[in-house]
Structure formats: structure tokens, C-alpha cells
Amino acid sequence: MLRLLVLLLVLLNAGYYAWSQGMLRSYGWAPAEQSEPQRLTQQIRPEAIRILPADEGRRAEQVALTPPKPPECLQAGLFDEAQTETVRKALETSLPGGAWSLELMVEPARWIVYMGKFPNAAAQEKKKVELEKMKLRLQPLDNPELQLGLSLGRFETQAQAQTELNALQRRGVRTARVVQERPEIRQSQLRIPAADEALRPKLEEIKPALGDKTLRSCR
Known part of the structure; x- marks a missing residue:
């Protein structure tokens, strides 16, 4: 009886082993396959995967953990x-x-009440002294072509400069005139x-x- 029981256990174990290894698949006896072939088709460039060295891995981790700079207006x-x-x-x-965007910036033309050009620096200085005695304030000239001359005021429009010239003429200024020191600048x-x-x-x-x-x- 004991021998029969041992023989039965051996046969059962051999049968289970043959079933679990798929040896009986041709007879229709085999465990269900546990595989997911669709995962292989979903992989994107698996050949590009590589193992990073420890120091390179730490650098990559630091970069990943560093917060991005906020957007900046330039x-x-x-x-x-x-x-x-x-x-x-x-x-x-x-x-x-x-x-x-490219933003248009317009700097208006500049008009001045102008005296000159004088024939030399001495004549310019003489006229400057006369105007200072009349308590008139002179403005620097930015246009090199108008040097050896004097500016009695800067204005954004020709009309404003003409109004100032009329007032100066009433005070006795006779040889001044309105000129454009700088044209409109579009940048x-x-x-x-x-x-x-x-x-x-x-x-x-x-x-x-x-x-x-x-x-x-x-x-």
C-alpha cells in the first residue's frame, strides 16, 4: 500500500512538471501564457537607453532638480x-x-533761435557778452554744422521757436533767426x-x- 502511494505521488509530480513546462501542450494541456507582447511594440528607441556613470547621473539629477529661470523681459x-x-x-x-516686437520711437525735430555763424571765435564771444548783458540765457549747440553760432532757445516746433524770436525782437535782438538744429528721428x-x-x-x-x-x- 505504501509503495503504491509513493508511486502515485511520483507520477503526479512528473505530470505536474510536464504540464507546467508545456510538454503536454500538443495534447491541449498547458498553463496559460503570461506575456504582454504589446509592451515591446510600445517601446520607443530602446537602443538609446544607457546607464549613466555615477558622477554624470548626479549632474543630471541636479539639473533636473534646478528650478527653471522665470521669463525675463529683454x-x-x-x-x-x-x-x-x-x-x-x-x-x-x-x-x-x-x-x-519692434516698437517705433519718434524723437521730434528740434528748432532753435539762432545767431551766427560768426566769422571767428572772437566775434562769437563779443556777441555772447552782449546777450548776457541783456540777461538772455544761451543754450549749447548739438549740431556741429552750427558751431561758431549761438542758440537762444530750443523748441519742439517751428511755431514755438518763431514765437520766442518775436519776443526777443521786441527786446532788441535783431540778427537772430529760426533754424532747425535736428530733424525728426525715427528709430x-x-x-x-x-x-x-x-x-x-x-x-x-x-x-x-x-x-x-x-x-x-x-x-
């Missing part, structure tokens, strides 16, 4: 009309359309309102077009 300029077109082409090539300023981590690397591409102008924080 500006550059001013640019004249020719420079503006060069900058515009570089911006259209390198940056997204809504990431930048553009580049403004990038939100330069974030994604945009900053692209800013290197536009720097050659900026010439001697540099990007700086918006004021």
Missing part, C-alpha cells in the same frame, strides 16, 4: 531704419512671431516680453543682427 536698441530691417529679418527667421526698439528657457538659446542666433546693441533687461 530689450535692445535703438535702431535706425536700415538696422531695423536687418533686425526684423533675423527675428522672423529665428523667433516665433508673437515672441517679439525702433526691440522688445522681447517673455524670454523663457525655451527661447533663450534662440537669442544667440539674432545677436549678429543687433550689431553693437546688446539685449538688456527692460526698464
Whole structure:
């Protein structure tokens, strides 16, 4: 009886082993396969996976844990009309359309009440003394072409300068006249309102077009 029981256990173990290893699959007896082949098809470039050395892994972890810099407003300029077109082409090539703007800045013309040109510095100084005795305040001249002359006032419009000239003539000033010291200046300023981590690397591409102008924080 005991021998029969032992023989039965041996046969049962042998049968279980054959079943669990799939040896009886051709007879329709085999365990269900536990596999997920769909996961293999979902892998993206598994050959690109690599194990990082310890020091490189620590650096990568530090970069991942470092919070990104907040977006920063940057500006550059001013640019004249020719420079503006060069900058515009570089911006259209390198940056997204809504990431930048070129803001037109107009500096109005300047008109002055002017006396001169005098034949020499001595004549200029003599007239300057006369005007100071009349308690008239002189303004510096920014236009080199008007040197050896005197400015009796700066104005944004020709009409304002003419009004001042009329008043000076009533005080005895006879040889002054209204002239334009500087024409209207039209320039553009580049403004990038939100330069974030994604945009900053692209800013290197536009720097050659900026010439001697540099990007700086918006004021």
C-alpha cells in the first residue's frame, strides 16, 4: 500500500512538471501564457537607453532638480531704419512671431533761435557778452554744422521757436533767426516680453543682427 502511494505521488509530480513546462501542450494541456507582447511594440528607441556613470547621473539629477529661470523681459536698441530691417529679418527667421516686437520711437525735430555763424571765435564771444548783458540765457549747440553760432532757445516746433524770436525782437535782438538744429528721428526698439528657457538659446542666433546693441533687461 505504501509503495503504491509513493508511486502515485511520483507520477503526479512528473505530470505536474510536464504540464507546467508545456510538454503536454500538443495534447491541449498547458498553463496559460503570461506575456504582454504589446509592451515591446510600445517601446520607443530602446537602443538609446544607457546607464549613466555615477558622477554624470548626479549632474543630471541636479539639473533636473534646478528650478527653471522665470521669463525675463529683454530689450535692445535703438535702431535706425536700415538696422531695423536687418533686425526684423533675423527675428522672423529665428523667433516665433508673437515672441517679439519692434516698437517705433519718434524723437521730434528740434528748432532753435539762432545767431551766427560768426566769422571767428572772437566775434562769437563779443556777441555772447552782449546777450548776457541783456540777461538772455544761451543754450549749447548739438549740431556741429552750427558751431561758431549761438542758440537762444530750443523748441519742439517751428511755431514755438518763431514765437520766442518775436519776443526777443521786441527786446532788441535783431540778427537772430529760426533754424532747425535736428530733424525728426525715427528709430525702433526691440522688445522681447517673455524670454523663457525655451527661447533663450534662440537669442544667440539674432545677436549678429543687433550689431553693437546688446539685449538688456527692460526698464
